Amino acid sequence: MVGDNACKFLRLYLENNSHYMNVLIASDKFKGSLSQEQVNSILAEVISEVKPEANIRITALSDGGDGFLNTVGGTLSNAELRTLKVSDPLFRKREAAFLFDLATSRAYIEFARASGMELLNEEQRNPFETSSVGVGQMIERAVHIGAKEIYVGLGGSATNDGGMGIAHAVGFRFMDKDGIALKPCGKNLEKVVEIIPPSLNPISKVKIFAVNDVNNPLYGVHGAAYVYAGQKGANASEIKVLDHGLRHFAEQVSKMTGYDYAGLPGSGAAGGAAFGLKSFLEAQYIKGIDFMLKITGLRPLLVDRYFDLVITGEGSIDDQTLSGKLVAGLGRLAADSGIPVIAFCGVSSLTRVPPSAMGLKTVVSISNPEKDLDYNLKHAEVLLREKAYAFFSTYNFKN
Secondary structure, three states: HHHHHHHEEEEEEHHHHHOEEEEEEEEEEEOOOOHHHHHHHHHHHHHHHOOOOOOOEEEEOOOOOOHHHHHHOOOOOOOEEEEEEEEOOOEEEEEEEEEOOOOOOEEEEEHHHHHEEEOOHHHOOOOOOOHHHHHHHHHHHHHHHHHHHHHEEEOOOOOOOHHHHHHOOOEEEEEOOOOEEOOOOHHHHOOOOOOEOOOOOHHHOOOOEEEEEEOOOOOOOOOOHHHHHHOOOOOOHHHHHHHHHHHHHHHHHHHHHHHOOOOOOEEEOHHHHHHHHHHHHHEEEEEEEHHHHHOOOOOHHHHOOOOOEEEEEEEEHHHHHHOOHHHHHHHHHHHHHOOOEEEEEEEEEOOOOHHHOOOOOOEEOOOOOOOOOOHHHHHHHHHHHHHOOOOEEEHOOOO
């Protein structure tokens, strides 16, 4: 991968500057307040002020969710954006783009670009009605232009359709008890009684990889509906219906394929789209952060302890962060090599696991507990700068 070359150049640079402190800054976005670029830039500015002799490396990382395409694109010199008309989560037409690497015949698709929650306003978010069909349309186009491998970055989804939409886009049909083809969306999962595969399936010759940031199964109390559908607009009774639908859908898929991937860790990613990718397109699951650390060339540098300090973060650090998220993946790898990791966040609500379980030396929450959420979101930039400056002004950089 291109990450191998990037690693060589960065390794040489760090070796030539080994007498300085080498700091890696790689945060996720603070959802609803600060972009990934803003967070990384603020942290870099603060470090430069309090430790001007430090060598700072800013790297855009993604765990497979939002920002996946930008991170991958920054590492590939031969990749081109390919734009096409797709269906958004509510079946409205919009333009979306994916990356195609001419040198390797690899395509990279970000789920959220076609079927993401950010494409809908709050009133439009309804996992009963939303579909992953747009992602399937991008997969189909990638195959058409010659992709031999396709990496789908899962995350930021507005859907809970078990990948029904993706499968529909590549030719599968889902029939109800009256033999009528169903619209591929969450509310119709429980109505499927027959699945008709396409007569020709050119995608069967293409390797599909689901770049996945969670460990959830498809259904159950830890599944896609119960854990994530509430964030996508479903109420308690709707979540129960969606979970039942995913369970029923998995049974029907198993009848057709002879395989049951519903309980596989990661199958609940992107509203069960990971399950659909594996069941219908034989996708392999890849941990998002592991994939990113490889393609950016950071993994061997962390393993060999070329950095003296790692700074990361995300909007909310909670018990779910442990399940494959950027912060936990980066933190554990760095900590295993003895590199201290500092994580900044809007809110920290860890209850069952300590920060050390994610490789974190310290978690710094920037929110003002005396102010409401709206205030903290609007003032996130100032709060992050102030908290970071206060923390690093007294931080012992030698440890």
